[in-house]
Amino acid sequence: MGAVAAGIPATPGGPAPPSPAARRARSRSASTRHRAAGREEKWLPYVLTLPILATAAVLIFVPLGLGIWVSFTDADTLSPDALTGEFTVENYTKLVSDGAFWNSVRVTVVYSVGSVLGSLVLGLLTAVVLNRAFRYRGLVRTLILLPWAVPNVVAVLVWVWMYNPQHGVLNYLLTRLPLVDTAPSWLSSPSYSMLAVIIVTVWKSYPFSTLMFLAGLQGIRHDLYEAAAIDGANGWRQFRDITLPGLRSVASVVVVLVTIWSFGEFTFIFLMTEGGPAGATETLVLNMYQRAFRFFDASYAFAVGMVLLLLAVAITAVYARITRVRW
Amino acid sequence: MTKTLTRTSATATALTPVPAGVHRLARLCRAAGLFLLIVALVLIAIFPIYWMLVTSVQPSTSLFSWPPRLVPSDGVSLGAYTEMLTSSGLLGWVGTSIRVSLATASISVVAASLAAYALSRFSFRGSKATEIGMLATQMFPGILLALPMYLVFLRLGLVDDVNGLTLAYLAFIVPVSATLLKGFFDSIPKDLEEASLIDGTSRMGAFFRVTLPLSAPGLAATFLFAFIVSWNEYLFARILVRSAENWTISLGIASYIGEYVTPWDQIMAGAVLVTLPVAAMFLFLQRYLLQGLTAGAVKG
Amino acid sequence: MGHAELRDLTRVFGDVVAVDHVDLSMADGEFVVLVGPSGCGKTTTLRMIAGLETVSSGQILIDGSDVTNAPPRARDIAMVFQSYALYPHMTVARNLSYHLRLRRRPKHEINERVQRIAAALDIEALLDRRPAQLSGGQRQRVALGRAIIREPTLFLMDEPLSNLDAKLRVQTRAEIVALQRRLGVTTVYVTHDQTEAMTMGSKIVVMKDGRVQQIDSPARVYSDPANTFVAQFIGSPAMNLVQVELVPDGDPVRLRSPGGWSVDVPEPLAGRLRATAPERALVMGVRPEDLHLASDPDSGGLPFEVVVIENLGHEVLIDGTVGEHGPRAVVRAGTGLLDRLRPGDRIQVRPDWPRVRFFSANDGSAVVLDQHGLRQRDEVTVR
Numbered sequence A: 001m002g003a004v005a006a007g008i009p010a011t012p013g014g015p016a017p018p019s020p021a022a023r024r025a026r027s028r029s030a031s032t033r034h035r036a037a038g039r040e041e042k043w044l045p046y047v048l049t050l051p052i053l054a055t056a057a058v059l060i061f062v063p064l065g066l067g068i069w070v071s072f073t074d075a076d077t078l079s080p081d082a083l084t085g086e087f088t089v090e091n092y093t094k095l096v097s098d099g100a101f102w103n104s105v106r107v108t109v110v111y112s113v114g115s116v117l118g119s120l121v122l123g124l125l126t127a128v129v130l131n132r133a134f135r136y137r138g139l140v141r142t143l144i145l146l147p148w149a150v151p152n153v154v155a156v157l158v159w160v161w162m163y164n165p166q167h168g169v170l171n172y173l174l175t176r177l178p179l180v181d182t183a184p185s186w187l188s189s190p191s192y193s194m195l196a197v198i199i200v201t202v203w204k205s206y207p208f209s210t211l212m213f214l215a216g217l218q219g220i221r222h223d224l225y226e227a228a229a230i231d232g233a234n235g236w237r238q239f240r241d242i243t244l245p246g247l248r249s250v251a252s253v254v255v256v257l258v259t260i261w262s263f264g265e266f267t268f269i270f271l272m273t274e275g276g277p278a279g280a281t282e283t284l285v286l287n288m289y290q291r292a293f294r295f296f297d298a299s300y301a302f303a304v305g306m307v308l309l310l311l312a313v314a315i316t317a318v319y320a321r322i323t324r325v326r327w
Numbered sequence B: 001m002t003k004t005l006t007r008t009s010a011t012a013t014a015l016t017p018v019p020a021g022v023h024r025l026a027r028l029c030r031a032a033g034l035f036l037l038i039v040a041l042v043l044i045a046i047f048p049i050y051w052m053l054v055t056s057v058q059p060s061t062s063l064f065s066w067p068p069r070l071v072p073s074d075g076v077s078l079g080a081y082t083e084m085l086t087s088s089g090l091l092g093w094v095g096t097s098i099r100v101s102l103a104t105a106s107i108s109v110v111a112a113s114l115a116a117y118a119l120s121r122f123s124f125r126g127s128k129a130t131e132i133g134m135l136a137t138q139m140f141p142g143i144l145l146a147l148p149m150y151l152v153f154l155r156l157g158l159v160d161d162v163n164g165l166t167l168a169y170l171a172f173i174v175p176v177s178a179t180l181l182k183g184f185f186d187s188i189p190k191d192l193e194e195a196s197l198i199d200g201t202s203r204m205g206a207f208f209r210v211t212l213p214l215s216a217p218g219l220a221a222t223f224l225f226a227f228i229v230s231w232n233e234y235l236f237a238r239i240l241v242r243s244a245e246n247w248t249i250s251l252g253i254a255s256y257i258g259e260y261v262t263p264w265d266q267i268m269a270g271a272v273l274v275t276l277p278v279a280a281m282f283l284f285l286q287r288y289l290l291q292g293l294t295a296g297a298v299k300g
Numbered sequence C: 001m002g003h004a005e006l007r008d009l010t011r012v013f014g015d016v017v018a019v020d021h022v023d024l025s026m027a028d029g030e031f032v033v034l035v036g037p038s039g040c041g042k043t044t045t046l047r048m049i050a051g052l053e054t055v056s057s058g059q060i061l062i063d064g065s066d067v068t069n070a071p072p073r074a075r076d077i078a079m080v081f082q083s084y085a086l087y088p089h090m091t092v093a094r095n096l097s098y099h100l101r102l103r104r105r106p107k108h109e110i111n112e113r114v115q116r117i118a119a120a121l122d123i124e125a126l127l128d129r130r131p132a133q134l135s136g137g138q139r140q141r142v143a144l145g146r147a148i149i150r151e152p153t154l155f156l157m158d159e160p161l162s163n164l165d166a167k168l169r170v171q172t173r174a175e176i177v178a179l180q181r182r183l184g185v186t187t188v189y190v191t192h193d194q195t196e197a198m199t200m201g202s203k204i205v206v207m208k209d210g211r212v213q214q215i216d217s218p219a220r221v222y223s224d225p226a227n228t229f230v231a232q233f234i235g236s237p238a239m240n241l242v243q244v245e246l247v248p249d250g251d252p253v254r255l256r257s258p259g260g261w262s263v264d265v266p267e268p269l270a271g272r273l274r275a276t277a278p279e280r281a282l283v284m285g286v287r288p289e290d291l292h293l294a295s296d297p298d299s300g301g302l303p304f305e306v307v308v309i310e311n312l313g314h315e316v317l318i319d320g321t322v323g324e325h326g327p328r329a330v331v332r333a334g335t336g337l338l339d340r341l342r343p344g345d346r347i348q349v350r351p352d353w354p355r356v357r358f359f360s361a362n363d364g365s366a367v368v369l370d371q372h373g374l375r376q377r378d379e380v381t382v383r
């Protein structure tokens, strides 16, 4: 670059540079012209977020507010008339002694705990295996993550077909196993339907846990294992003393997210059992839906919805707490 | 990982002298165990998908044969596919779904990218609240939104209307899209925009000339994400759409469930057809999605 | 072409005062270096000049017009970022021409200027590449080219050399100086490296905790630091500082150390010191090259105990303490001493008295000796 000094004339050729006076005039007018632009940064972010905030206000907060309002009326059908119902707190007092409601609470908890546990265990196992080096690991990882890519409705269809009591491949495979001679009619049996629904939920959701745990495993520093190995820890001790503690925060995020999703789940249960048989899989979401559309008790449905909302807020608070610590 | 394993075994050897043969045997057992575990995990993941494919090409005569044909040993038939494509409503549902998903994805990307840029680059009054609010919309059950939205849409005449459905999807897809895009914008150095400001653009000029071109992969990922979510959605469609001519793909193929006679080969053929495109997008996206979904939660 | 002025410039982040009432004027064609330890507010000052950071209070004038609230594009400045900030999605040629294209210059003029700059910076072969395909040094050149192609009123550079390896840094340092001389564009250059500041600047601004400590030519900053901070920050190894007490009534005038030793001050310095107030706590500052080994123990030097001897090849640094357990000090000497000296030796070092500086022991600010005796120096900016 020694050439630079020689190579660039002080006053370059081409168009003559503007005179100093002209230049001053230009930059002065520019500065007054842009006096407001200095404040551009102040209003710009509000303008940019306005569309999304307006959308959220109209499409999320207004409906949520209406829902709260309707839960305090005596409206029965889900129609615009519901908004003009009489004020009453009867829906909430009714909840307390409603066996079906309490059944739904219980079913929701069982369904969520089952889904979370299944997806946690399967996800962790898969992640630990995938974190090892072996041939075709990339291919195996893609295959294992495939369920995530299947649309929910399709997953339901496939599993309903596999659960088919007469022609389903699942019962065929089960009876081929040693020691198993039951061939349950999965979806119509009060004792198996919950398991059937949980299996599908876990099958769809565990790849998410796997990916989260994989990321978590990759975040654990390698030298910790080497130090432990030098200290004489075997594989299992290393897993217990280093891997598990290292995954604690990821695990809590997974637990909270899967809990929230299973709380709000509609498609799997509705399409497989509609909450039946005899309420065996009727979660709060299903209970709310059935009350609104089958039993024409809209205001009561929304009261159930408020319970759901409170639970969701509680879980969200937990989630915010967990992730805030990490941020 | 392998390195650690070798290191472990080396240490073990050092501590307790074991004959080399025993050592090799142990390693072989471990390798075999791992292999079986991998096979089991892969089977769990893909058997249902495999079964969907096998059923869809089964001649309908062997559909209900017992024992079930685990491989299509009675020959392969594409009859179910032609049946599905010609004499079912599938193509119509696909058309509706494409319309809804395209509109949702396009509008989402535009609205979300503006908001995401503001949240990524400015700290302004309410920015933190907006960000938290966007995450919070993902947290409560969809039915809490869907039912009251049904009331509002009844009044507005948007029930059983493809545009109404699009609007409903926007309500919950735009916030996630913005969260995803904010992650992408955050990863683009601020310096570049500042260089552009100095080179003579305005803020928005820098956004359009520097930030947007650099986030093309992120925009594409967000678009596909929004597309897939609307393509797969069932609950809102179920509540907001009534007549069969407005059915989306989810409503259409779900309508076979509970039919008295169920043509499983055709249903599975339909399932394969609607899964293929989104599955391809999904696999392409998984890397980006995880980034956005975990939003820094996993770091460290 | 370009003169600029900062008036009482302040920037506050929450409860951190990043830049604290800075006054600075830059004459046309000057090469101003902002130097100081990490976090002292150099970058913030530069970014306020660029218009990338809002100003809490104070004014910025460029060519006489107030640009305090103007956006960057209205200031006619060019900037070289520490990270270079080359647009990754544009080729080198398009990076260079970005500003000209925004200004809608005619195509032939753009091409001609890109070619000329590329030739001058020896990056013609790289014009079609993307920044990702360049080495660090090449990127640095492109960043420089993107700034000079604009022919701006003011160049701003934020540690543009810190990502280069040591050898390239020294080379590029000289090239930037030559380029700046040639173009005559007023330049503000930020660095935390005092060697860069000394070798490049025509004016050095030393900052600490957001405040300006001294504004002077490199030579003056080195020979007459405004306070003990500047004395220690500029120069490597740093200026030796020793606490002393002035005993003016004796004859000869003496400096007494809390460590027990004392030293006589020769004329004419002694005469001036005598004229001052009685006892006074001072810090005496001597550069390592202004301390000479005294062969004769009674020659009126400071007692010095050798701790480490570092041979740098062309010279020797003798690291030791002044007096027993006294303050550390470094002496610069020729390599001829190597056989005669070893750690543990107790010797005498004689300061080059005319070059000795004194600072107040209270606040560290420089005190200047003149015919009236001791006086606070006031010709430098001290806040």
Ligand SMILES: Nc1ncnc2c1ncn2[C@@H]1O[C@H](COP(=O)(O)OP(=O)(O)OP(=O)(O)O)[C@@H](O)[C@H]1O
Pocket (backbone or CB within 6 Å): C013, C016, C017, C018, C036, C037, C038, C039, C040, C041, C042, C043, C044, C045, C192
């Ligand atoms: N955007 C900001 N928000 C809050 N504090 C800031 C911000 N930018 C700078 N600071 C603070 O202002 C002070 C000065 O920072 P500045 O970047 O100007 O230092 P610097 O002299 O350039 O240091 P370095 O040599 O490390 O680059 C620091 O204490 C820094 O933490």
Ligand SMILES: [Mg+2]
Pocket (backbone or CB within 6 Å): C042, C043, C044
């Ligand atoms: Mg800096």
